Amino acid sequence: MxxxxxxxxxxxxxxxxxxxxxxxxxxxxxxxxxxxxxxxxxxxxxxxxxxxxxxxxETFIQRPVADTVIITGSLYALALPSRQEVDDLLTAALRAGATEEINPDKRAQERAVGMYSRTFIDLDGHQWEPFHMAYPE
The missing domain is CATH 3.10.180.10 (2,3-Dihydroxybiphenyl 1,2-Dioxygenase, domain 1)
Known part of the structure; x- marks a missing residue:
């Protein structure tokens, strides 16, 4: 391991x-x-x-479980090697029943720092954000 x-x-x-x-x-x-x-x-x-x-x-926690369909508890950002892999993952998620969430303000922020990301909500309301960061050489 x-x-x-x-x-x-x-x-x-x-x-x-x-x-x-x-x-x-x-x-x-x-x-x-x-x-x-x-x-x-x-x-x-x-x-x-x-x-x-x-x-x-629920056996692992003391507090109530968040209803992620109506409340965002976390964002699961996943760095990927390319913009194409970001798009491919989003396409697969949509085919599997996820929904895409689009935030125009976030797109402007991402362009300013050289990041490309997309957002999908899985079947249980968990928010995933695959992204690609173009690091300067």
Whole structure:
């Protein structure tokens, strides 16, 4: 195992539906860490998303679970190597049932700093922001 990894834990309403959604994005389900309560989605070697059915998710917390359909609790920004990969991920997400969110103010800010990003909302209301940053050489 790498020295550092990130596991983002997300509550979901329908585990099988959510697994299919993330597989459509090209990400793999790690069966070793998947059961009826949770599924481990491998984004890459160091980034995993744990999909937890709400009832199971609640066993890890003291506070109420946010209703992400009406409240944004977090933004999941994912750096990608190219603008094309940003567009490809968004296209796959839309095909899988996500919705795109467009913020014209954010586009102007991104142009000013050389960043390109798109935003999609997954089936459970989680906000993903794939982006590409053109670093000066």
């Amino acid at each position: 790498p020295s550092k990894m990130i596991f983002v834990n997300l509550p979901v309403d329908d585990l099988d539906r959510s697994k299919r959604f993330y597989e459509t994005l090209g990400w793999k389900i790690d069966q070793q860490f998947t059961d009826d309560n949770a599924a481990c989605v491998l984004i890459d070697d160091n980034i995993c998303v744990m999909l937890l059915i709400r009832r199971f998710f």
